[in-house]
Amino acid sequence: MSFRIKVFLSIAATAMLSVWIVAAVVSALVSDSFERRDQQRTAALVNQFQREFDRRGAEAARRIEAVADSDAVQRLALNFPDASSYFTEAQTLAQEQSLDFLELVGPDQTIISSAEWPARFGYKEDWLAQPVDWKSQGVFLKREALADGEALGLITVRTVKAGDGTLYVVGGWRLDQQFLDSLPGAEGMRVRLSQQPGQITPVNSDTITTLPLHGRDNQLLATLLIENSRADLVALKKYIRGTAAVVGAIGVLLGLVLSFWTASRVTRPLRSLASTVREVSTGKWDTRATVSSADEIGQLARDFNGMTEQLVEQRDRMIQAERVAAWRELARRLAHELKNPLFPLQITIENLQRARDASSEQFDEVFRESTTTLLAEVGHLKTIIGRFSDFAKMPAPQLEPVDINQIVRQIIQLFEAQLHAPGKPAVETKLVLEKDLGPVSADPEQLRRALRNLVLNALDAMPGGGQLTIRTSRSDGKVAVEVSDTGEGLTPEECNRLFTPYYTTKQHGTGLGLAIVQSVVSDHKGTITVHSEPGQGATFRIEFQA
Amino acid sequence: MKRPAWAWLALSSLAFATAHAATRPHYGGSLTVELHAGSIPIDSAASALSIPITETLVRLNARGGVDPILCVAWQHDPDFKRWRFSLRPKVTFHDGEPLTGATAAPSLLAALKKKYSDVSIQTGGQAIVIQSGSAMPELLSDLAAPDSAVFRKNEANPRIPLIGTGPFRITAWEPGRRLSLAAFDDYWNGRPYLDSVTVGLVAGQAHADIFDIPYGLTRRAFPEGTSIWTSAPRTLVAITAANAPPALLQALALVIDRPPIANVLAQQRGDAAFSLLPQWLTGYAFLFQSTPDLEHAKQLVSQLRPAPMTLSYPANDVFLRTLAERVALNARDAGIMIQPTPNAGGNLRLIELQMQSTDPATELASIAATLGLSVHIESGKPETLYQAERSLLDRVIPLVHLREIYAIVPRVHIESSKPGSFALHLEDAWVQP
Numbered sequence: 015m016s017f018r019i020k021v022f023l024s025i026a027a028t029a030m031l032s033v034w035i036v037a038a039v040v041s042a043l044v045s046d047s048f049e050r051r052d053q054q055r056t057a058a059l060v061n062q063f064q065r066e067f068d069r070r071g072a073e074a075a076r077r078i079e080a081v082a083d084s085d086a087v088q089r090l091a092l093n094f095p096d097a098s099s100y101f102t103e104a105q106t107l108a109q110e111q112s113l114d115f116l117e118l119v120g121p122d123q124t125i126i127s128s129a130e131w132p133a134r135f136g137y138k139e140d141w142l143a144q145p146v147d148w149k150s151q152g153v154f155l156k157r158e159a160l161a162d163g164e165a166l167g168l169i170t171v172r173t174v175k176a177g178d179g180t181l182y183v184v185g186g187w188r189l190d191q192q193f194l195d196s197l198p199g200a201e202g203m204r205v206r207l208s209q210q211p212g213q214i215t216p217v218n219s220d221t222i223t224t225l226p227l228h229g230r231d232n233q234l235l236a237t238l239l240i241e242n243s244r245a246d247l248v249a250l251k252k253y254i255r256g257t258a259a260v261v262g263a264i265g266v267l268l269g270l271v272l273s274f275w276t277a278s279r280v281t282r283p284l285r286s287l288a289s290t291v292r293e294v295s296t297g298k299w300d301t302r303a304t305v306s307s308a309d310e311i312g313q314l315a316r317d318f319n320g321m322t323e324q325l326v327e328q329r330d331r332m333i334q335a336e337r338v339a340a341w342r343e344l345a346r347r348l349a350h351e352l353k354n355p356l357f358p359l360q361i362t363i364e365n366l367q368r369a370r371d372a373s374s375e376q377f378d379e380v381f382r383e384s385t386t387t388l389l390a391e392v393g394h395l396k397t398i399i400g401r402f403s404d405f406a407k408m409p410a411p412q413l414e415p416v417d418i419n420q421i422v423r424q425i426i427q428l429f430e431a432q433l434h435a436p437g438k439p440a441v442e443t444k445l446v447l448e449k450d451l452g453p454v455s456a457d458p459e460q461l462r463r464a465l466r467n468l469v470l471n472a473l474d475a476m477p478g479g480g481q482l483t484i485r486t487s488r489s490d491g492k493v494a495v496e497v498s499d500t501g502e503g504l505t506p507e508e509c510n511r512l513f514t515p516y517y518t519t520k521q522h523g524t525g526l527g528l529a530i531v532q533s534v535v536s537d538h539k540g541t542i543t544v545h546s547e548p549g550q551g552a553t554f555r556i557e558f559q560a
Numbered sequence: 561m562k563r564p565a566w567a568w569l570a571l572s573s574l575a576f577a578t579a580h581a582a583t584r585p586h587y588g589g590s591l592t593v594e595l596h597a598g599s600i601p602i603d604s605a606a607s608a609l610s611i612p613i614t615e616t617l618v619r620l621n622a623r624g625g626v627d628p629i630l631c632v633a634w635q636h637d638p639d640f641k642r643w644r645f646s647l648r649p650k651v652t653f654h655d656g657e658p659l660t661g662a663t664a665a666p667s668l669l670a671a672l673k674k675k676y677s678d679v680s681i682q683t684g685g686q687a688i689v690i691q692s693g694s695a696m697p698e699l700l701s702d703l704a705a706p707d708s709a710v711f712r713k714n715e716a717n718p719r720i721p722l723i724g725t726g727p728f729r730i731t732a733w734e735p736g737r738r739l740s741l742a743a744f745d746d747y748w749n750g751r752p753y754l755d756s757v758t759v760g761l762v763a764g765q766a767h768a769d770i771f772d773i774p775y776g777l778t779r780r781a782f783p784e785g786t787s788i789w790t791s792a793p794r795t796l797v798a799i800t801a802a803n804a805p806p807a808l809l810q811a812l813a814l815v816i817d818r819p820p821i822a823n824v825l826a827q828q829r830g831d832a833a834f835s836l837l838p839q840w841l842t843g844y845a846f847l848f849q850s851t852p853d854l855e856h857a858k859q860l861v862s863q864l865r866p867a868p869m870t871l872s873y874p875a876n877d878v879f880l881r882t883l884a885e886r887v888a889l890n891a892r893d894a895g896i897m898i899q900p901t902p903n904a905g906g907n908l909r910l911i912e913l914q915m916q917s918t919d920p921a922t923e924l925a926s927i928a929a930t931l932g933l934s935v936h937i938e939s940g941k942p943e944t945l946y947q948a949e950r951s952l953l954d955r956v957i958p959l960v961h962l963r964e965i966y967a968i969v970p971r972v973h974i975e976s977s978k979p980g981s982f983a984l985h986l987e988d989a990w991v992q993p
Contacts, residue, residue: 098823098827099828101827132882132885133882133883133886133888135824136820136824137889161889
């Protein structure tokens, strides 16, 4: 993740978090305010309901009293028990007094006339048999049976003497939605009556306050539901959320701009420093970072410049030391390589000098032998010098499309005689060549030379015979050549030093073979690695860009 | 002080009888009749108020016998397939046309075709021969029915739609509003006392000489001296079911408490009905009487588990609506859920059936026909009548037999109509000058 994105995310997160906290606090305060307002309105409505309940109850009681005192009821009381012709009387009286419920009930609690359910005459109202002073009982809630169900009523009872018995006048008004609608309610408030416990379901997100309504025997008859609409609150919260979202978006946008600006300010010297580092890493040791500020980044640039200067000094010293060491190694190697043929030369020459004193036949024989030896050793010296000359003369590669498989086959063909030389342990050859290897841009002569050295190296590693395996492959845009032997293998330390010039593990090696291979591979922008374990042989792998 | 309705009826009947004995008939004068009914019946048989415009060949008397009216004699073959009637001579229609076989045959044939599809009538002078491929043992009862009245249609003048031979003739007919009648001076049995009769609908408070007292007005105060005439029970209110199982109807019949319906709901103007035909008509109706048996009804319902049903009743009829609610209330006690509903074709129907004949067999056959059923009653075998009625009770639940009640102002005197009789005959009425 880039520094710029990190800065942007930090600023955006800070802005969003701030806005969210503010929005949450404001929402909480608004909710609390609405909650208190709803509580006040609900309490006012409950008071209003109680007052209206009492007022209508008193009015119902007055009207039932009027019914009880009416001529019709008095006549009924006098004529009782002949009451069949009063069957419709309750409807007439209820209409006169504008009552929703009115029943005239006989002393045996049998309905004589019912306004709300005329067909119910003759049925019993057993609850009237209770010994109650109905006048002091006042108005109470009661579920009234109707032809099409039940209704809740504000009921009151009055009694009229009828002979030896008592005539009951039972009536009142409905407590229904119409009653509730008459209550002065604030906007957004709704009052409902639920007569089925357990079925109270709020509408949307409205808050519901319930007020249980009990009957005369304290049984729960209905529940008054006062619903406070939370539409305003929901709308306000939505507005707050919307505003917060807009402010948050602006914050994020601002954060984006600020992050770009800040990142530009901060990362410009860093990018410059990074560019300088990259240049230094490519070998431009004289490159220096620009110190444009006195802050931490400026200090970093200064320290980098100091470090680069120190590295340059150390590198120069190291190059100097390596150069000296290389010359010493070269001198040592040359001395060693040249000293070996010089000793036979010296002995041969001394033999010639001693042979001059002997007979001429002996001298001739010694002379022939000595000159032969001298020529052989001189040839040896020339070979040594030639090798050094070859290493020194590595030309720049002439690149052209090359079929590596073909080069591998040519090299194996070249070594065919050596591989199966009589009197020598046989080395078996195994070629595993990728069919679709494709051409590689390389110098064919140098490539041939490098592979020849690797094969030669492998054969040297298997003096007792074995298997030489050459494998070509192509993957991930690279072409690889592996040369494996089944020789003694190498230690990890030998592996590390293997490509150092003049390093050899062979008794008569110059230590230049693998150095030449590495030089060729390096000139072709390729890589060479070795994998080996003692006793497990060794595998050299060269990779080129396809 | 409230006076019971039965006391009113007794006192008014007594006053009616006293007045009848103390006065003598008087010719002349007009009579106005006002009805609360929704329409004015031109067919007098539909109401207890009899204002005869038409007549039948024969009439059933109170003893169950047959009296000749427009005929004087009749004969039939042993198979009851051929009947010969001799028409009464010197009888004319209201327009002066003499009553002959040819003038009487069209209305008679139309009436008889309803029952006897292959019936034919041959006429010759004052003779009428009625023939059918099947036996017609109840032909006299059929001819005594109001449907078999002899009349002629008067398509030329819609104000006088039919021309009969009865004591009153139509002078003006305004459908749904008014029926004006005048005495038929050439009536074969003597001119009626009244010069004219006007029948109209009650617009507000009744001010007529005779007016009906509908449901709900029984306790109303009437002018001093007004007498109350009550007919014999002649309207059956019953429940019919189209497809309800008989056991469910039985449960419903068991749970309905009829006496309160008759005494309270009908305001004592009816009798609890357990049979289709009233007691006064058959004499055996008491055999069907029963008391509510809620437990038995509940047992039947628990086996049936019936779905909720609807009970339809004629709209705007307060009595029938309350009766339907009462039935629903009673039914609920046994677990039968019934919803009263106006007019709609429910599972159950509350119907009113007007009696038109004093012959029980004819009346039962008429009820069966109205319900879309048929019954087999053998003439002269009352047990077959009983069996027929019992079979009909599987499909019909009778609730109440209603009477008709009329108020009659003191100046009106009706010679022949006693309280509790089948009809109030205005042809015998006269007014004091």
